Amino acid sequence: MELKIPSKSQNEAFARVAVAAFVAQLDPTLDEVTEIKTAVSEAVTNSIIHAYEDKIGEIIIKGKIYENYVVEIEVIDFGKGIEDVELARQPLFTTKPDQERSGMGFTVMETFMDKLEVTSEVGRGTCVRMFKAIKKRKSEGAEN
Amino acid sequence: MELKIPSKSQNEAFARVAVAAFVAQLDPTLDEVTEIKTAVSEAVTNSIIHAYEDKIGEIIIKGKIYENYVVEIEVIDFGKGIEDVELARQPLFTTKPDQERSGMGFTVMETFMDKLEVTSEVGRGTCVRMFKAIKKRKSEGAEN
Amino acid sequence: IGEIRRYLRDNNSMRISRSLKDTAYKALKIKEKYINKNHREPTLEEIAKELSITKEELVFALDSIQEPISLYEPVFQ
């Protein structure tokens, strides 16, 4: 699936649920969904706040499910980009310390997902790509 | 917002939830949400079953919200198209009577939405455009 | 982060499908109570607030159960 939304803050809640609904077809646990939602939320918030700042731009969210219960989520923007991705990914690093930004966005994404790839070009935009394996259930009957 | 999905039947539920979550920002009642979901579900099912039949094609769902609490939803496919739209919109008309199709899809969309526009070209695809006004709540303050 | 993770872990390894249904049934109960009290349908916001979730999460949950209104009735009448 591919979802395109304007970078308005009210779309963040929408994007989060859209991704959750997409992942739901694998019937993950509540924890797994919460982790994915939280990671997506951080990525989308970054696009809204850092990439486009005061402008409204386009955010694309792509979701893919692989055979082995692996979910791939991409959050793409065409905003200002990141100068030093390595640095940006460091815990506590933030370019907006004034705005109650904790600098923990990328760390949260890394913690909650199995793999995180960030590619960015200054003036062109950023692509955050995340993977997570949903644990395959032992048996279909085990519902609790 | 714009959502792109492959015409697989499991994506129908996902599209329905995505649209419902999109419309949620207008704070509708549960009934209003159910009506919109049902209409979207019919349109998406038509694209899956009629437009692409045994193939997998692309379905685009666009959502727009206008100032006066009006929601516009478009469901677009690039499938086989409809020869006679007028006829297809008649209650009980179906080209797949064998497959438990009731021929009531367009009627359901018309009933649950305020306005329905169907444009189609044989061999090119179909666009179903639906509008619904969400009743504006009496007062924002009436919160209990 | 360890703490956030532990917090989430403590909460739920319940499957999302189960959890959505639980939320949806709670929402329907709230809706019923609301109608009895106020004689009108609550909006999403009014229900979501009581459940401490977003409107978006509420509609997602509600989609997991068959909603108890007969959709096709008006069409066939």
Ligand SMILES: Nc1ncnc2c1ncn2[C@@H]1O[C@H](COP(=O)(O)OP(=O)(O)O)[C@@H](O)[C@H]1O
């Ligand atoms: N999509 C993006 N576009 C431009 N810059 C970004 C983007 N995402 C992250 N950044 C940069 O990386 C830094 C670290 O991001 P993050 O770990 O989420 O912390 P925070 O958002 O709290 O600053 C941000 O302060 C910002 O400079």
Ligand SMILES: Nc1ncnc2c1ncn2[C@@H]1O[C@H](COP(=O)(O)OP(=O)(O)O)[C@@H](O)[C@H]1O
């Ligand atoms: N997206 C579409 N592409 C091609 N044909 C369509 C499409 N949607 C509807 N149709 C045609 O219109 C007819 C009526 O549609 P509908 O009222 O939903 O009834 P049903 O789906 O039960 O047949 C269908 O049988 C089909 O021939």
Ligand SMILES: [Mg+2]
């Ligand atoms: Mg951040």
Ligand SMILES: [Mg+2]
């Ligand atoms: Mg139909």
